[in-house]
Amino acid sequence: MRNTRAAVLVGDLLRTYAKPLSIQELHEHVRAHLPSTAYSTVYRIVGRLEAAGRVHRVDWRERGSRYEWSGLPHHHHIVCSLCGRSVDLDDADLGFSEERVRAATGFLVDHHSIELEGICPSCQR
Amino acid sequence: MRNTRAAVLVGDLLRTYAKPLSIQELHEHVRAHLPSTAYSTVYRIVGRLEAAGRVHRVDWRERGSRYEWSGLPHHHHIVCSLCGRSVDLDDADLGFSEERVRAATGFLVDHHSIELEGICPSCQR
């Protein structure tokens, strides 16, 4: 994968922002630095990053599908339904283990996705 | 909401099948009994059922969005990535509690969605 200007901008933002971003949001970011960049370019960069395993997709129901840097430790998200901010949670915070699912169902778990929505502490005030 | 023939077919299938179904699948079922039924009719019936709270949407990533009868006890699913069959899991099977999330993050949880994918016991053989 070539280090084109747009690809570097997309990769850097995903890596440093460390939260899921939509292609729209990535596109806006790239255009701020390289105004001629097309949506389809960002779309394809993200596809390449995903194929290379450097990024993975996250679905936030009403908020659409988003992409997050894969180098982060495994975690899930809780998104504030008022302000949209997200906080990370790991399996231990949730009491989750694949072992437990295995015991309950006999399934060998490949993949799990946990998405939570609620009101964050600051919006509760 | 009127008890039209198509709406009764959709509602009955969702209630008795008790597993998430796509609009496509519901449409095929309705057409088997009422061949003239349009996709958009099923689409709107499901929308009405959802608005009435009798059905809710479930997202199964690659398998698309599906709808499930709401009268069932709260649960999640693990879907076999080979045969597509799903098994229900409740929060206790997962060790999950909103209280725990509250303690870890301070968020008031509105809604949570947990979807698992793996290999079912019979496909493991």
Next chain:
DNA sequence: GCATCTATTGCAAGTTACTTGCAACAAGGC
């Protein structure tokens, strides 16, 4: 049962977000 009212339907067209073909372009190796 029959008339009436209005939700519901079928059809076709519209919208949206996502995908792709292709010729021009530019990153990286030599």
Next chain:
DNA sequence: GCCTTGTTGCAAGTAACTTGCAATAGATGC
């Protein structure tokens, strides 16, 4: 610098989902 080939911008193409509208059919009251 020059060439090779991955990338880009543009515009057009999909597929799935939505909607407008005139015709239809549940439901209600008589």
